[in-house]
Amino acid sequence: MDLLLQQLFNGVVLGMTYGLVASGLSLIFGIMGVLNFAHGELYMIGAYITMFLTKAYGLSYVWGGLIAVGLVVIISFVLERVAIGPILNRDYMSPFLSSFALSIILANLIQYVFGANPKRLPSPFEIPIEVKGLILTQQKILIIVCGIAVILALNLVIKSTKIGKILRATSQNVTAASLVGINSSRTYMYAFGIAGGLAALSGILLAPLINLYPTMGSTAIIKGFIVVVLGGLGSISGAVIGGLLLGSAEVITATFFGSGWKDVVGYIILIAILIWKPTGLFGKTSD
Amino acid sequence: MNKTNLIKALSFLSLFSIPLIISNPYYGDVLIIYCIFVIYALSLDLLLGYTGIISFGHASFFGLGAYASAIMTLKLHLSYWLGLLIAVGITAVVAFLIGSLTLRKLKGIYFAIVSFAITQVFRFLVVEWETVTNGAAGIASIPPPEINLIFEKIAFKSEQSYLFIVIAFVILVTLSLYRVVNSGLGRAFLAIREGEDLARSIGIDTCKYKKIALVISAIIAAISGSLYGHYISAIGPRIFSLHYVSLPLIIVIVGGKGTLLGAFIGAALFFVLPEFLGFKPEMKMVIFGLLLLMSIIYMPDGIASKLGQIRDKFFVKNGEIKNGKVTVRN
Amino acid sequence: MAKLLLEISQATKYFAGLRAVDDVNFRVFEGQICGLIGPNGAGKTTLFNIITGFLSPTSGKVIFNETDITGTAPETIAKMHLVRTFQQTNMFSHLTVFDNVLTGTFLLNRYNLWDSIWKTKNFRNNEDELKKLTYQTLRYCEMEHLSSTRASNLSYGNQKKLGLAIALATRPQLLLLDEPAAGLNNKETMQMASILKKIQKDFGITILLVEHDLKFVMSLCENIVVLNHGQKIAEGPPNTIKEHSKVVEVYLGTNHQHNSH
Numbered sequence: 001m002d003l004l005l006q007q008l009f010n011g012v013v014l015g016m017t018y019g020l021v022a023s024g025l026s027l028i029f030g031i032m033g034v035l036n037f038a039h040g041e042l043y044m045i046g047a048y049i050t051m052f053l054t055k056a057y058g059l060s061y062v063w064g065g066l067i068a069v070g071l072v073v074i075i076s077f078v079l080e081r082v083a084i085g086p087i088l089n090r091d092y093m094s095p096f097l098s099s100f101a102l103s104i105i106l107a108n109l110i111q112y113v114f115g116a117n118p119k120r121l122p123s124p125f126e127i128p129i130e131v132k133g134l135i136l137t138q139q140k141i142l143i144i145v146c147g148i149a150v151i152l153a154l155n156l157v158i159k160s161t162k163i164g165k166i167l168r169a170t171s172q173n174v175t176a177a178s179l180v181g182i183n184s185s186r187t188y189m190y191a192f193g194i195a196g197g198l199a200a201l202s203g204i205l206l207a208p209l210i211n212l213y214p215t216m217g218s219t220a221i222i223k224g225f226i227v228v229v230l231g232g233l234g235s236i237s238g239a240v241i242g243g244l245l246l247g248s249a250e251v252i253t254a255t256f257f258g259s260g261w262k263d264v265v266g267y268i269i270l271i272a273i274l275i276w277k278p279t280g281l282f283g284k285t286s287d
Numbered sequence: 288m289n290k291t292n293l294i295k296a297l298s299f300l301s302l303f304s305i306p307l308i309i310s311n312p313y314y315g316d317v318l319i320i321y322c323i324f325v326i327y328a329l330s331l332d333l334l335l336g337y338t339g340i341i342s343f344g345h346a347s348f349f350g351l352g353a354y355a356s357a358i359m360t361l362k363l364h365l366s367y368w369l370g371l372l373i374a375v376g377i378t379a380v381v382a383f384l385i386g387s388l389t390l391r392k393l394k395g396i397y398f399a400i401v402s403f404a405i406t407q408v409f410r411f412l413v414v415e416w417e418t419v420t421n422g423a424a425g426i427a428s429i430p431p432p433e434i435n436l437i438f439e440k441i442a443f444k445s446e447q448s449y450l451f452i453v454i455a456f457v458i459l460v461t462l463s464l465y466r467v468v469n470s471g472l473g474r475a476f477l478a479i480r481e482g483e484d485l486a487r488s489i490g491i492d493t494c495k496y497k498k499i500a501l502v503i504s505a506i507i508a509a510i511s512g513s514l515y516g517h518y519i520s521a522i523g524p525r526i527f528s529l530h531y532v533s534l535p536l537i538i539v540i541v542g543g544k545g546t547l548l549g550a551f552i553g554a555a556l557f558f559v560l561p562e563f564l565g566f567k568p569e570m571k572m573v574i575f576g577l578l579l580l581m582s583i584i585y586m587p588d589g590i591a592s593k594l595g596q597i598r599d600k601f602f603v604k605n606g607e608i609k610n611g612k613v614t615v616r617n
Numbered sequence: 618m619a620k621l622l623l624e625i626s627q628a629t630k631y632f633a634g635l636r637a638v639d640d641v642n643f644r645v646f647e648g649q650i651c652g653l654i655g656p657n658g659a660g661k662t663t664l665f666n667i668i669t670g671f672l673s674p675t676s677g678k679v680i681f682n683e684t685d686i687t688g689t690a691p692e693t694i695a696k697m698h699l700v701r702t703f704q705q706t707n708m709f710s711h712l713t714v715f716d717n718v719l720t721g722t723f724l725l726n727r728y729n730l731w732d733s734i735w736k737t738k739n740f741r742n743n744e745d746e747l748k749k750l751t752y753q754t755l756r757y758c759e760m761e762h763l764s765s766t767r768a769s770n771l772s773y774g775n776q777k778k779l780g781l782a783i784a785l786a787t788r789p790q791l792l793l794l795d796e797p798a799a800g801l802n803n804k805e806t807m808q809m810a811s812i813l814k815k816i817q818k819d820f821g822i823t824i825l826l827v828e829h830d831l832k833f834v835m836s837l838c839e840n841i842v843v844l845n846h847g848q849k850i851a852e853g854p855p856n857t858i859k860e861h862s863k864v865v866e867v868y869l870g871t872n873h874q875h876n877s878h
Binding site for chain 3: 480
């Protein structure tokens with residue numbers, strides 16, 4: 001029982017990072033209609049930059065992480081300007097394929113610079129705490145707290161700030177939004193930046209628990225796809241719920257069937273949902 | 288046989304002199320890999336370039352072809368040719384099932400995602416089904432193809448002899464595909480790419496023809512996978528990875544989708560050119576990622592159609608029926 | 618009396634509670650050119666989609682050639698020689714004009730995969746036949762000089778004609794045209810009208826068309842059905858329709874207002 005509880009807790013931690021990755025993915029899809037394949041690489045780069053800053057400049061984990069998030073936001077701005085924005089209106093295929101190209105470029109660039117070997121990003125919050133038999137670490141609690149905070153903040157931003165209004169207006173009707181003076185192209189850049197920042201944040205939070213390696217982005221993006229499909233594409237709360245569900249499902253499967261089964265459960269969920277209920281578990285069924 | 292056919296036949300035959308000219312096994316190796324990936328890219332081109340289906344799961348068929356024919360020859364001791372035939376058959380059936388499940392409901396990026404997820408399920412199955420597939424370690428010492436003449440067996444072991452086989456397959460696949468895309472079937476594929484509603488309105492059962500495209504494409508991918516496995520003689524679950532998904536995508540898009548020629552150009556850029564430039568593998572992928580990105584943004588129809596435009600400038604094509612013999616019946 | 622070709626009975630379609638098509642009945646007889654008119658949002662295109670299988674009606678029936686085709690897939694309906702054009706996507710834009718029309722002959726293919734790979738006699742004969750038919754169709758639509766032009770490079774008027782040529786290449790019995798003259802200039806509209814008349818006369822193809830241009834419809838159609846808010850409000854020959862009080866009020870009335878701005 002304790003083991004299962006421990007595993008469930010780990011599942012929630014894992015799910016929270018999935019949710020964080022997926023929320024950005026979902027945000028971009030909801031606003032731009034683009035499924036960003038390079039989103040996983042932004043997550044990976046966030047972690048690598050933090051590692052680099054802490055090692056090369058002796059920055060603390062927290063400061064390194066904050067600067068890394070900022071840098072990834074700027075990188076996201078640039079990537080959107082260069083690779084996504086110019087071809088957004090061409091056809092559904094082009095932005096997806098060009099984000100795939102970005103993903104190849106970024107993953108191999110990092111491998112070129114840092115090598116293929118796994119790297120460690122230590123965190124000062126790795127002290128274990130025991131609560132009633134459950135072994136937690138501050139880092140895991142930090143992930144959950146940050147996850148909740150970020151999702152609440154994101155919802156608040158979208159519901160009640162000016163930027164949020166612009167984002168919502170653009171996602172509903174680009175033409176109408178541009179008629180009332182909203183620059184949709186700039187909105188897309190903001191959305192990409194916010195999403196990139198979220199990806200980087202989740203990478204930085206999760207990195208101390210796992211090793212860093214250049215292909216971690218493509219692993220993450222697949223999880224992100226599964227989660228957004230679970231929660232319904234374009235829904236941010238759905239992304240968090242989907243993340244928690246996937247995280248728990250993976251951990252439970254690993255406990256009962258062995259760790260080899262952990263990843264495949266997500267793929268099967270993805271295939272099944274897209275074939276039988278493409279709007280996601282929580283999406284509205286369309287006519 | 289008239290004169291043009293004779294010229295065509297002779298020029299195809301002359302391709303078989305390539306292995307005789309190239310004696311350096313290193314160049315032979317480069318050319319073999321080139322030919323195998325031309326076939327693999329051609330198979331994706333039928334789907335992506337002609338039918339407009341974006342597949343991120345083509346490695347499923349490539350890997351399935353490689354694994355199935357390796358298992359047939361190693362574990363069941365069948366001849367390579369029978370093994371290849373069975374591998375192709377299995378892949379065709381799998382592609383048909385996948386198509387039946389997904390193509391009716393899923394369009395665009397949704398199909399792309401699901402096809403990739405299916406590839407990962409294959410990877411999982413290959414790792415888990417250890418008794419047959421050797422699990423994560425993969426299958427080693429896959430035998431080269433052999434031809435059993437009455438007195439002796441000829442094994443296609445050397446680069447030179449293997450090059451014969453892959454060239455034969457490149458010709459076979461290219462010719463078949465060329466004729467398919469220039470038939471009513473090919474026009475149905477193009478119609479689906481250009482607009483499904485219009486295609487349906489002129490009587491094309493889009494779902495059925497998408498399935499046909501997927502199965503033909505999977506068959507060709509399985510052939511290339513099998514040739515690959517028996518050439519490098521060792522395969523592992525990595526054959527289902529994103530790397531093998533992205534290779535044909537890069538080749539077809541950079542080379543030019545929907546042209547067949549694009550696969551040859553793209554594969555030459557990817558497999559032949561870097562051999563002379565000597566990149567580190569990561570740097571090569573960065574450069575090809577950039578090339579892919581630039582192709583998508585600035586040259587969405589790829590290099591082959593740029594060449595086509597140049598050709599059209601110099602040799603204006605005057606419609607398919609030039610002779611005024613055709614008269615209006617009514 | 619000519620043979621009954623198409624019968625719409627009590628066709629109704631709801632979209633989220635909104636009645637896009639509401640209990641519409643009418644018939645099209647063989648050899649007729651029939652017009653379907655009405656203001657924007659009257660349900661004309663929805664009705665077209667119902668007839669051609671792109672939408673299933675909420676209730677009601679579509680009978681073509683004595684066969685109930687309600688809810689049948691579009692490609693199956695096309696096989697029965699009921700073919701439509703679209704307002705927007707009426708051509709395969711990356712293909713040449715010739716290949717566009719050749720694609721339209723799809724249902725006349727009489728060879729299989731094997732034939733095309735081995736270029737058998739069957740394949741060559743059939744392909745020659747289809748290419749001849751394509752050429753004839755192009756010539757018929759006065760487009761043969763454009764045959765190697767990419768469809769997307771055509772002028773708007775020629776794109777409309779190409780849409781018609783593709784549909785014609787399927788050898789239809791009944792042709793449904795969604796706004797064949799929309800966006801055309803006067804000269805092109807006249808040319809379109811004359812082609813349609815010729816088609817009806819030469820091939821005996823029955824035509825049902827949706828159109829905004831009243832002059833075009835009045836000059837071409839023998840029978841006109843008027844829709845408003847999804848309901849049929851009038852039906853009859855052009856002269857009757859012109860004077861029909863409801864039509865004048867609903868259709869021409871709004872049109873006049875529009876012009877006076």
